[in-house]
Amino acid sequence: MLSKQQLIEYSEDARKNYVNHISIDCVVFGFHEGQMKVLLLKTNDEEKWYLPGGFVLKEEHIDNAAVRILQERTGLDKIFLQQFRVFGDPDRSKFHNDMYVGMLPKEENWFSGRFISIGYYALVDFFDVTPHPDQFSELCAWRDLDDMPEMQLDHEKIYKSALDALRLQLNYQPIGYNLMPREFTMPELQKLYETILGKKLDRRNFQRRILGFGILNRSEEPRKGGAHKAPYLYSFDMENYQNALTEGFKGGW
Amino acid sequence: MLSKQQLIEYSEDARKNYVNHISIDCVVFGFHEGQMKVLLLKTNDEEKWYLPGGFVLKEEHIDNAAVRILQERTGLDKIFLQQFRVFGDPDRSKFHNDMYVGMLPKEENWFSGRFISIGYYALVDFFDVTPHPDQFSELCAWRDLDDMPEMQLDHEKIYKSALDALRLQLNYQPIGYNLMPREFTMPELQKLYETILGKKLDRRNFQRRILGFGILNRSEEPRKGGAHKAPYLYSFDMENYQNALTEGFKGGW
DNA sequence: ACAAAAGTGTTTGATATACACCCATGT
DNA sequence: ACATGGGTGTATATCAAACACTTTTGT
Structure with a gap:
């Protein structure tokens, strides 16, 4: 949990550096021991998990923003990334509203506005990833696709939509290079x-x-x-x- | 061409009503006399055409924004719409920057900021459409797909990308209901x-x-x-x- | 010797492709 | 009668699905 002071600082920092109203959410798929995994984050004081995400710097290409965000969470440099959808429901809870509502007046809290989120999915080699929590989380970890926890906001919808997109992709593109080790059976x-x-x-x-x-x-x-x-x-x-x-x-x- | 006064009004109006930094661009496909057509707009004093587009109201779902925008341009109510991609290059010229640069200081001109554009394509019945120009244009008209004019900003890239998406869709979904008359051979x-x-x-x-x-x-x-x-x-x-x-x-x- | 994993080939049905002839209508 | 557009069927190749036996290796 952030302190009020921290929240103020993050908020000001964000206002200065990021494009307002746009967020990025990434569904990172990994594969290990015969299980499809998704990289998630969790705060220590909430039972709900969420997807790695972030914002777009004022002069940054959105695709680069996704790369940057994933680099911060995984340590990886070259990532197979695919934009798959935009989530633009005005009622998709405003970013972190649940968590920090009331701590700051709405005007001062940059995060409390409406965010339209661009969804990316990534395919990565499980072993290459070193999960790093972000400023809001204490835990960044893999979760099995068939044992997904409850999630914040509309993140369940987002990862399911990513999985659909991935399945579609399977039909007309090779995948696997990004998910498998160099040699495999x-x-x-x-x-x-x-x-x-x-x-x-x-x-x-x-x-x-x-x-x-x-x-x-x-x-x-x-x-x-x-x-x-x-x-x-x-x-x-x-x-x-x-x-x-x-x-x-x-x-x- | 807008007068300075009009521009100021539009700008203030937009700031009040729309989500900043997000725009919507629509590629409207129609079919007539064996020709695929795309609905485009043109100002009278520029030779470049552009796609129907607009912005998202502060409490509006992005999909509804696309519907509303198309309704304004075509008069149509029920439109087959498909989100297909986001265009987020920071250098994709800022919206209408070319046209109205210098007329207003940057701070007062809402349109001069960076816009990340969500691309939709639509399939419509040619005969049902009554093209309406928008505030910036004098002409709204169909253009043949194989005779497309030069276009503003990155709109050429956008419509080509829409066409790719449409071709892909052909592989796993029926199309035609929205493009053909009720009865056809x-x-x-x-x-x-x-x-x-x-x-x-x-x-x-x-x-x-x-x-x-x-x-x-x-x-x-x-x-x-x-x-x-x-x-x-x-x-x-x-x-x-x-x-x-x-x-x-x-x-x- | 046997259990468990991995390699390989054949048969069958469905679908895609290529191709040619007949029919109806207006001129 | 003929040119044009429209209707229909068949033969072949290709691909997907179903399916079973043999090989290797550790225990």
Whole structure:
């Protein structure tokens, strides 16, 4: 919880530096141990979680604002980011209104105004992320997609909308480069798709299909030391991958 | 061209009523005589055209703002509208800056600030539209998609982006209800698809496919009086159409 | 030897593509 | 009669779905 003095300072600082009425909310997807995860923040004195977010500097491109915000929360530099929607309901509670209502007169509290939020989703490598709480939070942590906590404001709507957008993207773009380690096995990649889609896929058909896209290279050497038959390792062929990103495929799962 | 006095009034009015820093730009697609058209505005003293647009009232949902703006420009009430992207480059010229720079000191000119624009596209029935110029324009008119004039600001980028989004939508949603008259022939509908996609389609395959979606009803009576074999008339089956809108198809053209 | 994971191939049905002929109408 | 636009069907290729057996390895 911020003190009144801190709130005043943040408010003045924000008024000076940020574009008013615009916020950015990011849904950061990671993948670990066969689970899709979303990066969330939580204050210590509230049970509600919220999405990493922030504001746009006065001379900053909105896409750069999203990059900057995510860099602050994750430490990551190169992030796959996709703008997916704007949330512009006047009743989507004003930013942090719940938390700091009454502490400052409305005129002095920059955060109390109406905010129209631009939603981005990000795909990141779970292991590369070092979660950093922001000024309003004490905790920044991954949460399983199938065990999401209650969330502030309209953030539940936002992350669900992000998931829909991600599923749509699956149909015409490759994903995975940003979510998987450099080398991975076919079953691991399949797990990623299954998690995003929320349904099981046939191993054989999955393999045929994904190989058909021509975006994977298979290593000579299978992974050893596992308890079972040694699986092959794959990595993305970046040239074809990039190409597929811009060209898009036909597909549909 | 506005007088200085008018500009001052508009500026004060806008400051009072609208959310600052947010604008809305609409790409209105219509279809007439086998041509895809976009509704544009033009001032009398500038050769550059621009998209219908406006601002968001302080307590208004952004989607409603788009509806209101289009209603003002087209007279239409029920419009198929789709948010497709936000344009947030700080250098996308500030709204109407070119036109009214120097007329008012920056502080007094609400329009001179930075605007982040939310892009919507709309599909409308050409014949239902009565184009109304806005306060800044003398002309509001349809322009052919393949004969688009030079445009202000980043509006060329915006309408191209809208067209991309529309083409994407073609792959998983029915369109046409909003663009075609109540009754139409199969070749007419095909022409619409061809225009949006910018390529020719096979008559027989088009028909099979579109009928397969199950969103069309064929009238008993073919259209008469044409110069050739009388074509059947179709109309959309609204129940199935609405269903397909929410469910989406698999497809891909 | 067996349980568990991973590799691989075939058959079947559906959908997309390509293509050609007949019909109705006005001139 | 013919030119033009419109209606319809079939054969082929391609792709998605369903499905089962074999291999490897640790226990």
